[in-house]
Amino acid sequence: MEKKEYTLSLLVNNKPDVLARVAGVLGGRGYNIETLCVDATLDPRYSKIVLTTIQDKSTINKIEKQLIKLHDVHKVTDITDTGAVSRELLLVRMKLTEKNKADIALIINSFNGRVVTMNGDHCVIEITGEKEFLERAIESLKPLGIEDSARTGIVALERY
Amino acid sequence: MKLKGAQILIQALKQEGVKVIFGYPGGAVIDIYDELYRENIKHVLVRHEQGAVHAADGYARVTGQVGCVLVTSGPGAANTVTGIATAYMDSIPLVVLTGQVPTALIGTDAFQEVDIVGITRPCTKHNFLVKRIEDLGKTIHEAFHIARSGRPGPVLVDLPKDVMQATGDYEPVSFPDHAPKSSPVPSQIFYIKDLIAQSRRPVLLTGGGVILGRASEELRRLARRTMIPVTSTLMGIGAFPGSDSLWLGMPGMHGTYYANMAISHCDLLIAVGCRFDDRVTGKVDHFAPEAKIVHIDIDPSSINKNVIADVPIVGDCKAILKAINDLLEKDNFTVKEEERTEWLRQIDTWKTENPLSYCQSDEVIKPQFVIQKLYELTRGKAIITTEVGQNQMWAAQFYLFDEPNTFVTSGGLGTMGYGFPAAIGVQIAFPDRLVVDIAGDGSIQMNIQEMATAIQEMLPIKIVILNNGYLGMVRQWQQLFYEKRYSQTDMTYQPDFVKLAEAYGFMGLRATKPEEVEPVLKKGLSHPGPVLMDFRVAREECVYPMVRPGAPIHEMTLGSREMTN
Ligand SMILES: Cc1ncc(C[n+]2csc(CCOP(=O)(O)OP(=O)(O)O)c2C)c(N)n1
Numbered sequence: 207m208e209k210k211e212y213t214l215s216l217l218v219n220n221k222p223d224v225l226a227r228v229a230g231v232l233g234g235r236g237y238n239i240e241t242l243c244v245d246a247t248l249d250p251r252y253s254k255i256v257l258t259t260i261q262d263k264s265t266i267n268k269i270e271k272q273l274i275k276l277h278d279v280h281k282v283t284d285i286t287d288t289g290a291v292s293r294e295l296l297l298v299r300m301k302l303t304e305k306n307k308a309d310i311a312l313i314i315n316s317f318n319g320r321v322v323t324m325n326g327d328h329c330v331i332e333i334t335g336e337k338e339f340l341e342r343a344i345e346s347l348k349p350l351g352i353e354d355s356a357r358t359g360i361v362a363l364e365r366y
Numbered sequence: 367m368k369l370k371g372a373q374i375l376i377q378a379l380k381q382e383g384v385k386v387i388f389g390y391p392g393g394a395v396i397d398i399y400d401e402l403y404r405e406n407i408k409h410v411l412v413r414h415e416q417g418a419v420h421a422a423d424g425y426a427r428v429t430g431q432v433g434c435v436l437v438t439s440g441p442g443a444a445n446t447v448t449g450i451a452t453a454y455m456d457s458i459p460l461v462v463l464t465g466q467v468p469t470a471l472i473g474t475d476a477f478q479e480v481d482i483v484g485i486t487r488p489c490t491k492h493n494f495l496v497k498r499i500e501d502l503g504k505t506i507h508e509a510f511h512i513a514r515s516g517r518p519g520p521v522l523v524d525l526p527k528d529v530m531q532a533t534g535d536y537e538p539v540s541f542p543d544h545a546p547k548s549s550p551v552p553s554q555i556f557y558i559k560d561l562i563a564q565s566r567r568p569v570l571l572t573g574g575g576v577i578l579g580r581a582s583e584e585l586r587r588l589a590r591r592t593m594i595p596v597t598s599t600l601m602g603i604g605a606f607p608g609s610d611s612l613w614l615g616m617p618g619m620h621g622t623y624y625a626n627m628a629i630s631h632c633d634l635l636i637a638v639g640c641r642f643d644d645r646v647t648g649k650v651d652h653f654a655p656e657a658k659i660v661h662i663d664i665d666p667s668s669i670n671k672n673v674i675a676d677v678p679i680v681g682d683c684k685a686i687l688k689a690i691n692d693l694l695e696k697d698n699f700t701v702k703e704e705e706r707t708e709w710l711r712q713i714d715t716w717k718t719e720n721p722l723s724y725c726q727s728d729e730v731i732k733p734q735f736v737i738q739k740l741y742e743l744t745r746g747k748a749i750i751t752t753e754v755g756q757n758q759m760w761a762a763q764f765y766l767f768d769e770p771n772t773f774v775t776s777g778g779l780g781t782m783g784y785g786f787p788a789a790i791g792v793q794i795a796f797p798d799r800l801v802v803d804i805a806g807d808g809s810i811q812m813n814i815q816e817m818a819t820a821i822q823e824m825l826p827i828k829i830v831i832l833n834n835g836y837l838g839m840v841r842q843w844q845q846l847f848y849e850k851r852y853s854q855t856d857m858t859y860q861p862d863f864v865k866l867a868e869a870y871g872f873m874g875l876r877a878t879k880p881e882e883v884e885p886v887l888k889k890g891l892s893h894p895g896p897v898l899m900d901f902r903v904a905r906e907e908c909v910y911p912m913v914r915p916g917a918p919i920h921e922m923t924l925g926s927r928e929m930t931n
Contacts, residue, residue: 223495227487234488264670271667277492277512 207262211240213292213362214266216255216273217281220246224278228255231272237261241294241359252280256362285362292362296333296340297322298347298355306350313350317343328353371499371530372401375463378506379407381538384434386410386425386794388418392438394465394478397530410794410823413815415442417787419449420813423458424751424788428771429795430580432459432513439465440478443524444485448781450520451489455778456601457578459518461509462490468528469497483524491519497526499534511541517665518578550689554679558636558660559693561677565634567656567709568594571617574601574777575639575663575683582606582770584687585638591694593706595713597625599640600762601777608766609746614713615722618646619913620759623720623922624713626913629654630920631712636660639683642672643778652918662686720924722763724907731880733757733832733903737764739883740802740830743891748800749774749792753785753809755839757832759909761804783812786829790816793825800828800891807833808857817870820896828890829872829898831863834905842908846923867898876900 218224225244232239240258247254261269266284273282300310302324310331314320319333333343337360344355369377375398379387386408391399402409412418415437422433433453437446443464453460467476472495483495492512494505502525509521562568576585576598582605589596589612596606597614606613615622617629629635635657640646647653653673661668661675662683669678679686693699724734737760740748746766751774752758758775767773774792776784789803803810810831820827832838837855844852864874873893877886883901890897910925 223483223487226484230487268667268671275665275667 207264209260209262210286211258211260212266212284212286213256213258213290213360214270214273215283215285215362215364216257216279217247218253218255219278219280220251220253221278224253225255227276227278228257228273231276232259232269235269237265237269241357243359243361256360258360283364285364288364290362290364292336292360293334294337294340294360295358296343296355297357298331298333298344299353300329300331300347301351301353302327302329309350310347313343313346317346319343367535368533369536370397370401371502371525371532371534372397374499374502374534374536375506375525375530376401376405376407377536378503378538379434382507382510383431387434387436388412388421388425388791389436390415390418390438390442392442392465392478394439394442394467394527395436395463395525395530397527398436398463398465398525409436410790410819412787412790412819414813415445416449416783417790417813417816417819419446419460419462420452420781420784420787421791421794421816421819422460423449423453424774424791425795426453426458426460426791427774427788428749428792430771432461432510433791435460435462437462437464438478439467439482440480443482444480447485447489450486450522452776452779452781452784453520454489454491456574456776457518458520459513460520461506461513462520462522464522464524466495466524466526469526470528472526482522486522489520490522493522493524495524495526496529499529499532502529502534503536504539507539508541517575548681550679550681550686554677555686555689555693557677558690559697559699561634561658561660562592562594563699566705567632568592568634568636569614569628569632569657570594570596571598571629571635571637571640572596572602572605573599573638573640576602576605577639577770579639579664579683580770581639581684581687584684584691587691588687588694591691591699593701593710594636595628595710597621597628599643599646599777600775602640603762603773604767604770607768609768616762618643618648618919619915620763620909620911621913621919622722622763623911623924624716626911626919626922627716628713629657630918632657634658634660636662637675638662638687639664641665641668644672647673648913648917648919652920720911727904728880730904731877731883731901733834733901733907734760734764735880736830736832736883736887736901736903737761737804739887740804741765743884743887744800744802748772748802749796751775751785751789751792751801751803753803753805754780754782755806755809755837756834756842756907756909757804757806757809757838759839760832763909765804782806782809786810786827787813787816789827790819790823790825793820793827794823797825801826802828802830805829805831806838807831807835807860807863808837811860814866817867817872817896817898821871825896826894827896831898831900832903833860833863833900834903834907835860836905838907839909841906845906845908846912847914863898863900871896873897874900876902878902
């Protein structure tokens, strides 16, 4: 069966060990988690976990069934292809030179990014968007000398 | 009223109806043991913590109640892991209470600290670390609730020493069955009825879920009304009477010829409370190739996991079987003789062509013969536990079980050393029943120390060792698939089991010739105390039929006609 990246959204108890249990369901079966985002919901007793993993349809169904069996997991939703809004945050640190400054500014502009901080000849840039959007941003910045970068992984929310 | 943590724990256990705890003390649980000293809950002192878990598991399997274990932190907790994994694989409800170092020391590599919650995360249904006395009572009740609800399983509760010493309040809490037993969907029930009516070659395949779900009666009703032959996985043995003519025996790797043939040729397979383990299905693509598959199970994750079901039904198997039976009854459904004769006749042909058999010998004791004699002499009324290996398969093949909860074996994990401590739990539950552990000489040595427990508790358990001086099942694979390179499976070096038994206070008996089998069994079984019987059996006997790993189940090596010695 064809594999692709699936996005699962989980409502879980906001307690120690819950993330380890969730990760264990995938890790224990040899499945990789591509991205992971966790934070408390408006009700602090619960957290929302959004994770992505590359699987075929039948495997993702099995993973969902195993996840919902966990006592601390209240809800598992596969929000892949549901039109859910999905965003990721990218931070990039660049070394500024007389030569690249102008180009960096242009790229930041075209990706709706902004400079978060500037320290002497270093700057950290933030860009949000969908996964592919960020990948394009990285490709554009690469030739100008990326020192380091970090990404949050995908957060996603159903439209209704 | 303020109570100490240890007192709250005991009150909560009593509230849950715990009548016996299997355990082993240590520093981290000394406060709990101090409370037990004053209380009237029975405690069985094992000789190894693994034994405690297996004993509680055996107790749970035959009573249907949650088994309860209490052990200390660190090594005590770590020693429970194999037992917990065994119970997890077979969906047995347990609550395992482990001591833990004081909360302030957790994570510091304190003396006798292990992260038992971390270690057992993948082999428990759920587990808890109780960090505050306020959470204690509720957590214990929740643990019992989780262990017994839905698809049952083991739950571990880690109890730091300071929480046991702290004082707090206790309010009994009860957890409603939050997943209310969904009632069967009428359209599905009608559909199954139609399938049964249309089918010419139906088979019922049942598993441990029928026993755990106490659905044995409904299964019998259904099979008899519809004249559908029944096969059952190792875990489901006993749910349908082994002496019934519709009984096919166990399918799969060491299943009967006729069960495997029936599955391979049926046009309707109604699977109830089983999970299609690879030992049952053989090569999955060739499993029941001509059949519509109905799969009834309480655990949604079992469905479509290994075998794709045409009719998946999630729910309590007793309720669903009852709904089918009630509908059939209401409609006055009967199978016309001629609709079944052809199929049943075909099955009879398979049965007579290749019955379970072995080659009897005048010189050496055949292990199968010991089991057959045991069956005859006990008239099938014993509760049998088994170890793992050939002994387990021969027990499943040659002892016929007529009632559920009378065959106690480690199916999913296949844990050597399970049977004897499990027999302790069984005998504690039913002091007046005849309890026999069918063992191999390898397996019995894995928890043989529990003989001391049996003596202390005055349990009249009978151990039957099929002693081939080999790790027989592994040797069998080496014989069949590794050109008889018996790498590390020869166990000729073994204790004198008779003397060892006597040293513990058991009666020890031995049989070395076929004609001694019956007298030894008679003497051993009629003795009022515990007995170990050492049967020196044919060393290189193999379990047949055998489906090679990865082969379809209709391709069996029968072997039974050839002399293997
Ligand atoms: C704890 C454990 N270790 C290893 C195995 C692998 N194993 C499966 S059957 C078997 C041989 C069992 O030998 P024995 O108890 O003498 O029984 P027999 O097969 O000879 O009846 C072994 C080693 C196991 N199932 N459990």
